[in-house]
Amino acid sequence: MMWVFIATFSVVARAQWDVQFSDYTALKSFYNPAASGTDGMMNVNAVYSMQQAGYDDNPATLYVGADLPVYFLSPRHGVGLSFFNDNAFIFSTTKIGLQYAYNVKLSKKGRLAIGFQGGLLTETVNGSGVEKEDNSDPAFPSSEMKGNKVDLATGLYYYHPKMWLGVSAQHLLAPTLVLGERNEVEVPRMFYLMGGCNIKIKNSLIRIQPSFLVQSDLDSWREDVQCKVAYEKDEKKFYGGVGYSPETSVTFLLGGVFHGISLGYSYQLYTSGIGLINGSHEVVLGYQTDLDLFKKGRNKHKSVRWL
Numbered sequence: 311m312m313w314v315f316i317a318t319f320s321v322v323a324r325a326q327w328d329v330q331f332s333d334y335t336a337l338k339s340f341y342n343p344a345a346s347g348t349d350g351m352m353n354v355n356a357v358y359s360m361q362q363a364g365y366d367d368n369p370a371t372l373y374v375g376a377d378l379p380v381y382f383l384s385p386r387h388g389v390g391l392s393f394f395n396d397n398a399f400i401f402s403t404t405k406i407g408l409q410y411a412y413n414v415k416l417s418k419k420g421r422l423a424i425g426f427q428g429g430l431l432t433e434t435v436n437g438s439g440v441e442k443e444d445n446s447d448p449a450f451p452s453s454e455m456k457g458n459k460v461d462l463a464t465g466l467y468y469y470h471p472k473m474w475l476g477v478s479a480q481h482l483l484a485p486t487l488v489l490g491e492r493n494e495v496e497v498p499r500m501f502y503l504m505g506g507c508n509i510k511i512k513n514s515l516i517r518i519q520p521s522f523l524v525q526s527d528l529d530s531w532r533e534d535v536q537c538k539v540a541y542e543k544d545e546k547k548f549y550g551g552v553g554y555s556p557e558t559s560v561t562f563l564l565g566g567v568f569h570g571i572s573l574g575y576s577y578q579l580y581t582s583g584i585g586l587i588n589g590s591h592e593v594v595l596g597y598q599t600d601l602d603l604f605k606k607g608r609n610k611h612k613s614v615r616w617l
Contacts, residue, residue, distance in 0.1 A: 344425030344467035346377035347388020459485035
């Protein structure tokens with residue numbers, strides 16, 4: 311009966327090791343450590359996602375990340391810190407990571423970065439609260455089990471005020487988590503390709519911002535395309551958008567930025583499986599500022615962020 315538990319654990323946990331956030335353009339460094347500090351700004355982001363709303367013990371995800379540039383040598387360096395926690399049924403996944411990016415100037419405004427992330431991945435299974443007919447059934451744990459392993463990631467990222475493009479790999483070592491005495495689960499490597507552009511409409515305050523994200527473990531794929539329309543004036547911005555993932559979902563996004571503080575909401579409506587009303591809600595709160603810790607007299611608070 312142990313194989314029942316292993317199969318259930320693998321399916322649920324695998325999906326949550328690599329959560330697909332709806333507003334992925336606001337969370338580039340979550341997917342690619344090379345994006346840390348590349349835009350020359352300090353970024354702090356927090357996101358809460360509640361998936362499959364309406365179901366008991368539905369997945370809920372919290373992510374908090376911060377990154378900033380470090381100007382102490384000729385090229386630009388970036389560093390970042392991230393915290394991720396996901397809870398679904400009896401499973402809880404936690405990831406803590408440190409990021410470093412080294413980027414060089416390719417053109418007047420374009421930069422290319424290579425980044426690395428090292429951290430700790432922890433999986434916890436708490437079966438003590440599960441109601442079962444036979445408490446001696448070994449298919450479900452009767453107490454809490456926990457396993458952790460070092461987790462690595464790397465990526466390349468190109469940034470220009472008019473466009474961006476990145477490729478990255480998560481779980482480079484494909485770590486195997488040991489839970490209890492007899493349970494082992496391998497975390498598969500995951501690969502990402504993402505990009506977008508920022509198109510200003512001539513003689514207007516409107517910008518069109520299309521983007522895409524492709525996620526794959528080389529066995530399965532998910533593709534997302536998205537387009538936001540933003541109105542920007544001074545340090546204020548309002549945007550709305552729609553996204554589409556073939557055979558999976560349609561997403562609606564709405565948000566704004568006011569003096570560096572951003573707030574966004576999105577709803578992912580599933581087009582198959584669980585139906586239209588049990589979608590995913592997501593809220594993203596961010597702060598961005600021009601903060602140079604290594605140049606005397608520079609600490610300007612000015613947001614140029616485009617999501």
